[in-house]
Each structure stands twice: as C-alpha cells, then as structure tokens.
Amino acid sequence: MGNRTTMKGTESKEKLIRLFLLATALSAISILALISVFIFTEGLPIMFRHGFKKFLFSLDWYPTEGHFGLLPMIIGSLMVTVGAMIIGVPLGLAGAIYLTQFSSKKVRMVVKPMIELLAGIPSVVYGFIGVVILVPFVRENFGGPGFSVLTASIILGIMILPTILSISIDSLMALPPAYREGSIALGATEWQTTRMVLLPAARSGIIASIILGMGRAVGETMAVIMIAGNATSLPRTILDPVRTLTSNIALEMGYASGEHRQALFATGVILFIIIMVLNTVANLTSRKMSR
Amino acid sequence: MIAIEVNKLSVFYGQFQALKDVSMKINKQKITALIGPSGCGKTTFLRCLNRMNDLIDEARIVGEVIIDGVDIYREDIDLLELRRRVGMVFQRPNPFPLSIEANxxxxxxxxxxNDRKLMEERLVRSLEAVQLWDELKDHLRKNALSLSLEQQQRLCLARVLAVEPEILLMDEPCSALDPIATARIEELMFDLKKQYTIVIVTHNMQQAARVSDFTGYFLLGELIEFGETEQIFTAPADRRTEEYITGRYG
Known part of the structure; x- marks a missing residue:
C-alpha cells in the first residue's frame, strides 16, 4: 500500500517537472517571437511610408528633418564586418590548423581555453583598449583621425577570433584520424594532408564558424561605437570614420522620438534580417556537415 | 630475394615494450602473414615498416629495418619517398571524403x-588492378564514401597502387568485410603478389593459411616462430604456435 502511494507521488512530481520545463522552453521561444513582432511593428510602418528604396539606398541621414537614408550605415556595417573577416578568419584558421595538426596535445590543452577566454572579455573593454592604444596608433602611423574602419576591423577581428578558432578546432578534431593516417601513409606531408584532405573534409564546420563570427561582427555595438568614429557619411578609405547599423540605434535611441524613433526601429529591422540570414546559412551548412 | 630485413626491432610506448627484439627476413614478391592474439604487437610491427609509428608521440623504436640495403630509421632517410615505396592499407577502409578520382x-x-596523361594512365591502371574500373569508370566524380565497404577497400588499395609502391602493408584489410568480399580481396592479393611484396596482419588464421607463403606468429611482443606457412600450420616448431593455430590458446 505504502509502495503504491509513493509511486503515485513520483509520477505527479515527474509531471510537474515536465510542465515546468515545457514552460521555460516555451518562454524562450515566445520572447523571441515578441521581440520580432515588436521590432517589425515599430519599424515596418515608417519603411512603407517613406519607401524601402529610400531607406536602403539614400545617403542622407537627417532623422530630425525626415531624411532616413541608411546606406552609409549599411555600408559601414559591411565594411567593418568584411574587415573583421579579413583579420579574424586567417588568424582563426591558422590557429586552428596549428593547434589541431602541428602542436602537441599539451599546448592545445593550454592555448584553446585561453583563446576561448577572449570571448568572455566584455566588449567595452575591447573598445577601451581600442581607444587607448589602437586609435592613436592608427592615427600616427597611417593618418586620418584614428577612429576608423581599420581600427574597428582590427578590434572586431580579435573579438571574433575565439568563435572561429574554437568551432574550427572542433570540426577538425571531429574528423576520423583515419583520414590523416591514410594521407601520411601515402607519403604526404603534414601540410599537404591538412590542405588537401582535412580542410576540405571539415569545410562545412569551418564555414559555419566563419558565418557565426560574421554574425558577431555585424551585431557588435559597444566596442564599435567607441572606436569607429560614427560619422554618418560614406567612408572613402579605410581610414575614414564610419557608423554601423548597431551604433546608429545605440547612439540615437536615447533622445529620439516620433518618426526618428521609428526610423531607428527600421534600422533594427534591417539588422535583424541580416543576422537571421547569416544564422540560417550557418545552421544549414553545419547540418550538412553532420550528414 | 629479401625485400625487408628486420634486425632486433623493439618498440616502446612510454614504459610499455610493445615489441621485443624482433628479427625477420621478408621475401620479395611473396605474401607474409603476421598472426597472433590482439595486442601481441603484429600491427605495431607492421607500422614500423613504413614508419607510421612516428605519428605516435611517445613511441620509441630501437633496431634496424633494412630495405634495399638502407636502414629506414637512419636520420637522413627520405620519409615521404619511403612511404611511397611502402604503401599501407588499413583495417577500416579510409577513403578521403573526396571523389573517387581525387582519391x-x-x-x-x-x-x-602533374602530367595529365600520366595521371589519366595511372588512374585507369590502378582501378583496373583492383578490378574497379569497369564498375566505376562512369562514376569517377562520385564521392568515395558512397561506395560499398568492399569497393572502398579496393579503392584504398588502388590509391596506394597509383604511386607505384614496391611493398604493400595490409593491416587486417578484410576485417570490415563480409566473407564473399573477403574471398575476392584474397584473390586480388594473389594477383598482386606477382608484382608486389605483401605483408598482411590478420586475425583470421584460415586467411593466413590460404593466402600467405610465410607466416610469423607473435605473442606478447615477441616473434615466437617464423617460417613457411605450410610448415607453421602443419608442423609448428614451438608449442605456443601449435596451441594458437589449433585454437587452444588462452
């Protein structure tokens, strides 16, 4: 008898736990849904009113006078992202190749977690280091104001390094050792093995890491505000200051009202779409990898 | 004719001695089978012959392996050329996840x-040698991983033959295959021995008896007995060999 009651007790407890977990899972999804709905309802109407073309292709951003051209910010985001890729991808890939193929296990055990620690440094600290060290360095050595595409690209490149490096390492380590053995046994060098067998075999994981890093670069705000200069004009060289989409929202939201405020939400819509596309591509490629 | 002469070869993994003073003369254009229970050192021995044990950080190798009058453990040996001349086929087929042709x-x-004509010629010749050409000549761009296990193993063999080795090392090449595929690979080995020296590690004693000309029996890192296959299987000199081949081992 006593046995049966305790059975019943565990059963209802199980049910309760299951319900609770369901609720938490649903809350995560509903928060995402709420955010999307909120951004789109706030941002889309003004885009319809003034025309998508104007938002996407006009150069003039005078929000208080009704000009909402986001092109300089779109270009700005693209430039710093591409710049960050140019710096972060080769460094990350080279690091991953070294740590998986050439270094001893001991070195990898020490270095990998240290690089992953980079991801834990708050972005304001990156911005601070940028302002104090990199901005004057760029100004003195390359010219321009120092607050520039170049400066932002370098800092962002370092910030996305852990993402690219650790996911690339994981996908290279996930390859069966038999690939490497087969290649070495044919008389290939370590480097030939890496370049001609292992990198192609780990390609989708590496691409996914690059896209995730790209997403991080597009979305980064604080560090970029501090070092990119934030001018709303089109940059002519990489030494000119730029403003990114994220910076645009963060800088002006504090005092914007009316259509200006809506235009910032429209900025958010564009950003949202860019990030969604990047994430979807990353998911699709990593799914292809697991197959 | 001797293809490989091994003198007092010992291998240590850290503190553990995996191979103890093994000496053996392997004949040219014959099939030499290495048998013995798991962990007896036969694979370790095989992997010494093309220096694949170099990949293991803590492995230490003492002794000589002489191929064509040269000790392959000499400092100045061309390791890449050695591995070209001494090809290896592994236990599980390991084609690269690339096209058949690229493999x-x-x-x-x-x-x-890089010569186009030469590459084309070797592609055809090596696939023909493993009897895959007719089946696959119209599917050369297909991913090698889409082939059956037997085809994959043949492809791995063809991949080795393409670089024109002199010696073939096979580490239990049939252990992932069914009996029919195994029989066909064995037939292939008979064909290949006209041109190549073959050393095969096998768990399967019938296989050793069927295919090999010479057999070596390993136990706990020692070469207990080495001789002509017929003698080993009919009149083993050592009691331990007899126990193993009659299934009374352990």
Whole structure:
C-alpha cells in the first residue's frame, strides 16, 4: 500500500517537472517571437511610408528633418564586418590548423581555453583598449583621425577570433584520424594532408564558424561605437570614420522620438534580417556537415 | 630475394615494450602473414615498416629495418619517398571524403606528378588492378564514401597502387568485410603478389593459411616462430604456435 502511494507521488512530481520545463522552453521561444513582432511593428510602418528604396539606398541621414537614408550605415556595417573577416578568419584558421595538426596535445590543452577566454572579455573593454592604444596608433602611423574602419576591423577581428578558432578546432578534431593516417601513409606531408584532405573534409564546420563570427561582427555595438568614429557619411578609405547599423540605434535611441524613433526601429529591422540570414546559412551548412 | 630485413626491432610506448627484439627476413614478391592474439604487437610491427609509428608521440623504436640495403630509421632517410615505396592499407577502409578520382590522384599530387596523361594512365591502371574500373569508370566524380565497404577497400588499395609502391602493408584489410568480399580481396592479393611484396596482419588464421607463403606468429611482443606457412600450420616448431593455430590458446 505504502509502495503504491509513493509511486503515485513520483509520477505527479515527474509531471510537474515536465510542465515546468515545457514552460521555460516555451518562454524562450515566445520572447523571441515578441521581440520580432515588436521590432517589425515599430519599424515596418515608417519603411512603407517613406519607401524601402529610400531607406536602403539614400545617403542622407537627417532623422530630425525626415531624411532616413541608411546606406552609409549599411555600408559601414559591411565594411567593418568584411574587415573583421579579413583579420579574424586567417588568424582563426591558422590557429586552428596549428593547434589541431602541428602542436602537441599539451599546448592545445593550454592555448584553446585561453583563446576561448577572449570571448568572455566584455566588449567595452575591447573598445577601451581600442581607444587607448589602437586609435592613436592608427592615427600616427597611417593618418586620418584614428577612429576608423581599420581600427574597428582590427578590434572586431580579435573579438571574433575565439568563435572561429574554437568551432574550427572542433570540426577538425571531429574528423576520423583515419583520414590523416591514410594521407601520411601515402607519403604526404603534414601540410599537404591538412590542405588537401582535412580542410576540405571539415569545410562545412569551418564555414559555419566563419558565418557565426560574421554574425558577431555585424551585431557588435559597444566596442564599435567607441572606436569607429560614427560619422554618418560614406567612408572613402579605410581610414575614414564610419557608423554601423548597431551604433546608429545605440547612439540615437536615447533622445529620439516620433518618426526618428521609428526610423531607428527600421534600422533594427534591417539588422535583424541580416543576422537571421547569416544564422540560417550557418545552421544549414553545419547540418550538412553532420550528414 | 629479401625485400625487408628486420634486425632486433623493439618498440616502446612510454614504459610499455610493445615489441621485443624482433628479427625477420621478408621475401620479395611473396605474401607474409603476421598472426597472433590482439595486442601481441603484429600491427605495431607492421607500422614500423613504413614508419607510421612516428605519428605516435611517445613511441620509441630501437633496431634496424633494412630495405634495399638502407636502414629506414637512419636520420637522413627520405620519409615521404619511403612511404611511397611502402604503401599501407588499413583495417577500416579510409577513403578521403573526396571523389573517387581525387582519391586515386591524391598520391600522385602529393608526390608532384602533374602530367595529365600520366595521371589519366595511372588512374585507369590502378582501378583496373583492383578490378574497379569497369564498375566505376562512369562514376569517377562520385564521392568515395558512397561506395560499398568492399569497393572502398579496393579503392584504398588502388590509391596506394597509383604511386607505384614496391611493398604493400595490409593491416587486417578484410576485417570490415563480409566473407564473399573477403574471398575476392584474397584473390586480388594473389594477383598482386606477382608484382608486389605483401605483408598482411590478420586475425583470421584460415586467411593466413590460404593466402600467405610465410607466416610469423607473435605473442606478447615477441616473434615466437617464423617460417613457411605450410610448415607453421602443419608442423609448428614451438608449442605456443601449435596451441594458437589449433585454437587452444588462452
């Protein structure tokens, strides 16, 4: 008898736990849904009113006078992202190749977690280091104001390094050792093995890491505000200051009202779409990898 | 004719001695089978012959392996050329996740052979040698991983043959295959021995008896007995060999 009651007790407890977990899972999804709905309802109407073309292709951003051209910010985001890729991808890939193929296990055990620690440094600290060290360095050595595409690209490149490096390492380590053995046994060098067998075999994981890093670069705000200069004009060289989409929202939201405020939400819509596309591509490629 | 002469070869993994003073003369264009229970050192021995044990950080190798009058453990040996001349086929088929064609041509590329005509010729010849050409000639761009296990193992063999080795090392090449595929690979080995020296590690004693000319029995890192296969299987000199081949081992 006593046995049966305790059975019943565990059963209802199980049910309760299951319900609770369901609720938490649903809350995560509903928060995402709420955010999307909120951004789109706030941002889309003004885009319809003034025309998508104007938002996407006009150069003039005078929000208080009704000009909402986001092109300089779109270009700005693209430039710093591409710049960050140019710096972060080769460094990350080279690091991953070294740590998986050439270094001893001991070195990898020490270095990998240290690089992953980079991801834990708050972005304001990156911005601070940028302002104090990199901005004057760029100004003195390359010219321009120092607050520039170049400066932002370098800092962002370092910030996305852990993402690219650790996911690339994981996908290279996930390859069966038999690939490497087969290649070495044919008389290939370590480097030939890496370049001609292992990198192609780990390609989708590496691409996914690059896209995730790209997403991080597009979305980064604080560090970029501090070092990119934030001018709303089109940059002519990489030494000119730029403003990114994220910076645009963060800088002006504090005092914007009316259509200006809506235009910032429209900025958010564009950003949202860019990030969604990047994430979807990353998911699709990593799914292809697991197959 | 001796293809490989092994003198007092010992291998240590850290503190553990995996191979103890093994000496053996392996004949040219014959099939030599290495048998023995798991962990007896036969695979370790095989992997010494093309220096694949170099990949293991803590492995230490003492002794000589002489191929064509040269000790392959000498400092100045050309390791890449050695591995070209002494090809290896592994226990599980391990084609690269590339096309069939790319798998075969890989070895040529890493050895700097770029001549189109020569590449084409070797591609056909090596696939013919493993009897895959007729089946696959219209599917050369297909991913090698889509082939059956037997085809994959044949492809791995063809990949080795493409770089024109002299010696073939096979580490239990049939253990992932069914009996029919195994029989066909064995037939292939008979064909290949006209041209190549073959050393095969096998768990399967019937296989050793069927295919090999010479057999070596390993136990706990020692070469207990080595001789002509017929003698080993009919009149073993050592009691331990007899116990193993009659299934009374352990």
């Amino acid at each position: 075969i041509l890989y070895g040529l590329k890493v050895h700097g052979i």
